[in-house]
Amino acid sequence: MKIYKFDSIIVGGGLAGVRAAVEIASKGYKICLLTLLDKLIRSHSNAAQGGIQASLANTTESIGDDWRVHAYDTIKGSDWLADQDIVEEVVKLAPFLIREMDYWGAVFSRTDKGLINQRQFGGATYPRCVFASDGTGHVLMNLIESRATCLNIPVFSRRQALSLILDGVKVVGVTTLNLVNGEIEAFLGNAVILATGGAGLLYKETTNARTCFGDGMTIALETGLAQIGNPEFVQFHPTPMPPRYILATEGCRGDGGVLLNSEEKEFMWDYSSMKGNLASRDVVSRSMMREIVAGRGIEGFSTTHLWLDIKRLGYEHVATKLRDVYFLCRNFIGVDPTKEYIPVRPAQHYTMFGVKTNKRCEAYGIQGLYAIGECACWDLHGANRLGGNSLLETVASGYIAGQKILENLAKDKIQICKDGLVEDEIKRQETRIKNILGKKDGENVYRLFSEMRGIMSQNAGIFRNGQDIEIGLAALNKIFEKTANVKIDCKEIALNLELQLALRFSGMAKIALCVMKSALLRTESRGSHWRDDFPKRDDKNWLKRTLASFPIGVQEPEINYEPVKITLLPPGDRGYGEKK
Ligand SMILES: Cc1cc2nc3c(=O)[nH]c(=O)nc-3n(C[C@H](O)[C@H](O)[C@H](O)COP(=O)(O)OP(=O)(O)OC[C@H]3O[C@@H](n4cnc5c(N)ncnc54)[C@H](O)[C@@H]3O)c2cc1C
Incomplete structure (x- = not known):
């Protein structure tokens, strides 16, 4: 029977989990990371493409942007269901977190003046999305993994967390299945952080990797004590590419690409008079499905789809700023996006729901349990997440949970749980x-x-x-x-x-x-x-x-409800001019 002891245990080695680990380990505490995969870099965060939101106001077009505008965009995107105190804290933190990663060596794309570049994303008033071509997740995972390596953080790979070990309502550790040798092990610590990502595999058509089962949510729910916040809110992204539903980033439209129907008409302005192709994802996905239902879809790629046109951006732009999409299109669906339209159809992409926590990422109902990243609902996104706000959430929640755990570790005694x-x-x-x-x-x-x-x-x-x-x-x-x-x-x-x-x-x-x-x-x-x-x-x-x-x-x-915190912007119109 293998039992490992640490100050804290982090289940999940994506961007959220590793960011929290770095925060805690940098103060000398013993922490470990558990992951289903053989390497941290293979976590799903690696697949994030378009970028991460922060109101740096670095480009000519984004002058005037600041945390307030970012907050208002996020709240409107959430259709007023986000907790506005959390929105405020996260968007204020965003520029610091980006500069910190820049200082650590993240290779962000640059403007002509050498500043961190920013691109437009759906639902955003200004170009605010910091990016590394369209491989932002890959760059950030490489960066954060190298920080973890420098800090000698132990990684237990190929482990499937199975259950939380509870002493009454206090968590004292997790059990895992060692996927390679079949042993059941236990990892004990004063705090357990769930950072296991989203639950896209609940759906048949999804952009998510084959690891996004929602394990953290299920092991928390199975205690009978934890709660899942906002389970009815699931994001469907407008531009996955059938038949496999690999994503073509929102950056395609942010950079000037457009959606077309079978008549090659740019239809989005008929549905969203103010934002067109760059309305929030819920609005664009609904509009696309309405076009398809109205008979203006195209048959092919094993389904009925619409077109995404980025060839209008020109070879140079596509091959440099959208180079992952360029690669994915050619190698997975046999389309050259510099010469042809890309087939797209909405599919499940993101879970706004997750283990419900408070502002400090502490789970409701279980002491010592934290949840961060896509696995959590604290609640930054409400009824709809804006693109680029999820990568931001991973590093923000990792940082905030890390700070809170450090505070507790400084005063906590070593965990002693009941014999046996x-x-x-x-x-x-x-x-x-x-x-x-x-x-x-x-x-x-x-x-x-x-x-x-x-x-x-x-x-x-x-x-x-x-x-x-x-x-x-x-x-x-x-x-x-x-x-x-x-x-x-x-x-x-x-x-x-x-x-x-x-x-x-x-x-x-x-x-x-x-x-x-x-x-x-x-x-x-x-x-x-x-x-x-x-x-x-x-x-x-x-x-x-x-x-x-x-x-x-x-x-x-059992379903209950709690009020939403409205501290910045009272409910109103989202400003997309959506035709319903
Ligand atoms: C194709 C795609 C593109 C995206 N692009 C963007 C973007 O440009 N900007 C943006 O803001 N957001 C984007 N997102 C969303 C964003 O990438 C994710 O929400 C975010 O990266 C999730 O990070 P995470 O750390 O919470 O989880 P993940 O990166 O999914 O990591 C989860 C970790 O948990 C581990 N794990 C899971 N279950 C267990 C278990 N039982 N035991 C042990 N370990 C376990 C996994 O091995 C993994 O290490 C995109 C999403 C997709 C699907």
């Missing part, structure tokens, strides 16, 4: 695995997983209505019942993807139920949550955040 507690939790996980491996008859986990993803795309997608959601909820309930009876064909413990899925699947089904039930209850349209049967935003009844929990032993989520 850790060993019992390890045994519980071993028994779980034994039971799954020992089952001869039962449900095929891949089939259930695929069914669940189909239901989510079909019944909790871009356009929703009460009847479809009810159908989705009933179907998910059936799947959830079957999760207790999952059997797998491959009987190895080590290197067994089927077992890994079986271990996380009942938690995923619980999250899916939270999404579906919250979507049913929210009888209004706000941000990414569109109800055909309730097409208006309803501030009188719904200016509140959903909190979903799953108490132990119950069969469906």
Whole structure:
């Protein structure tokens, strides 16, 4: 039985997790990072393309930008569901965090004057997005990984966190499955930070990597104590490229690319008279689907799609400022974007929901537990995230959680938990695995997983209505019942993807139920949550955040609400001129 002890444990080695680790380790505390992958750099943050928002006002076009404008854009983007005190803190911190990374050696793209360059993104008043061509995530992951290496932060790779070890309502560690040798291990610490990224794999069509299962959310939810904030809010990005839904960054439109229908008409101005192609993602995705439903889509690439035209930007621009898109188009869909239009169709991209925390990233309901990055909801994005604000959130929440943990570590005593507690939790996980491996008859986990993803795309997608959601909820309930009876064909413990899925699947089904039930209850349209049967935003009844929990032993989520903090900008029009 392997038991490791540190001051704090970070589950997740993406940008959020590593940024927090750097903050804590730089003050000499013992911290470790756990990741599913073989290397930190392979975390999904690496795939981020377009950039990171900060009101530096470095370009001629962005003169006049400051934290207030960034805050107003974020609040309007969120359709007034973000907590405005958090928005204020994060956007004020943004310029510092960018300059810090610049100082550490991030190779950001530059203006002619040598300043950090900034590009336009959807929903932003000024070009504010700091970028490194369209490989911003790759550059930042390289940077932060090298900081972690300099600080000698131990990385335990190929570990799947399975459960939180609780002493009453206090977390004392996590159990993990060592994916290579099949051992169950425990990592103990005074604080546990969940930084496991989003849950895009709940949906059939997604831009997310094959690691975005939402594990942090599920292990928190499965304690019966934690809460998921705003589960009904899921972002669908306008320009993934079918058939695989690899993303073409919003930077394509930020730099001047446009969306076209089958008549080669630039249709977005018909739907958003003030922002056109650069309205927020929820508005653009809905408008695109309306064009498709109206019969102005194009058949091909295994679906009905629209076009993204960036050839108008010219070879030089595409090959330098959008070089990842240039590469991805040619190598994955066989299109040369300097000569041809790119096929695009909206698909799941980001989870605004996550483990609900307060302003200091401390999870509701469990002492010592923190959540940061896409896995958390604290709540910066409300009903819709603006592009570039997620990378910002990873480094901001990593920094803020790190500061809070340092404060606590300075006064906390070494954690002592009840005798046998850790060993019992390890045994519980071993028994779980034994039971799954020992089952001869039962449900095929891949089939259930695929069914669940189909239901989510079909019944909790871009356009929703009460009847479809009810159908989705009933179907998910059936799947959830079957999760207790999952059997797998491959009987190895080590290197067994089927077992890994079986271990996380009942938690995923619980999250899916939270999404579906919250979507049913929210009888209004706000941000990414569109109800055909309730097409208006309803501030009188719904200016509140959903909190979903799953108490132990119950069969469906419990839904509660809390008020949203309005400290800067009272609810009003989003300013996109959206035609509904
Ligand atoms: C294609 C694409 C492009 C994007 N471009 C942008 C952009 O330009 N700007 C922007 O602001 N945002 C962008 N985003 C969003 C942004 O990249 C992500 O929200 C952000 O990087 C998430 O970072 P994270 O650290 O929270 O999680 P991740 O980077 O996803 O890291 C999660 C980590 O958790 C680990 N993990 C997961 N489960 C477990 C487990 N059970 N046990 C142990 N470890 C586990 C993983 O191995 C990984 O190390 C983009 C997203 C996509 C999909």
